Amino acid sequence: MRLLLVEDELDLADWLKRALSQSGFVADHAVDARAASVLVATTNYDAIVLDLGLPEISGISWLRELRADGNNTPVLVLSAHAALDDRVRGLSAGADDYLTKPFALAELEARLNALGRRARLAQEAVTQFGGLTFDTETRTFTVGGRLLGLTPRERAALSALMLRRNQPLLKTALAERVFDLQSDAGPDAIEVVVHRLRKKLVGSGVRIATVRGLGYMLEVDEPAA
Ligand code: CA
DSSP: OEEEEEOSOHHHHHHHHHHHHHTTOEEEEESSHHHHHHHHHHOOOSEEEEESOOSSSOHHHHHHHHHHTTOOOOEEEEESOOOHHHHHHHHHTTOSEEEESSOOHHHHHHHHHHHHHHHHHHHSSEEEETTEEEETTTTEEEETTEEOOOOHHHHHHHHHHHHTTTSOEEHHHHHHHHSOTTOOOOTTHHHHHHHHHHHHTTTSSEEEEEETTTEEEEEEOOOOO
């Protein structure tokens, strides 16, 4: 994966570049928003790691500009504050994920890999899994050519599960994809959504498995013997 690292703390940037390259990432470094703009104009990155606390032009302002220019490169935002406010501002400016400093390198790598997978999947307009077909442009699901009728929450949940098919998705992570931050949905609300989805998926050739202690996983239903 080719990365752009936008970070004004040089020690952190150097360390990250070295550590990430040992894990097979290729990282370019921009020390501020201006340098980052020059690099994204000439290079196609698989993901951008963006520090919010940059000199002159803030990370948030730069991200808004990037999105306004039509650049959809996945962006993972780094912030020194765990404040909900920062997280909300980052996500509403167009960030795809969020990590608070200090963070574990393994966590950053796992999230970058997940962003890369999502981006690759988004490039394929139609994804087939079992008997289920997902059109990522219209965000519709069909089974045997028949449109699957879903509520917006069911659609959000099934899309998230489809993007991570054959891998467990944490219950909390799934809930984050389905309920917005303002939602007062309780911790069990996601179970209701999954329960309804399971009923609708009967006969589709895929099922939502419960992975004990981890969450849910979309998998191909074993055909009846
Ligand atoms: Ca900084």
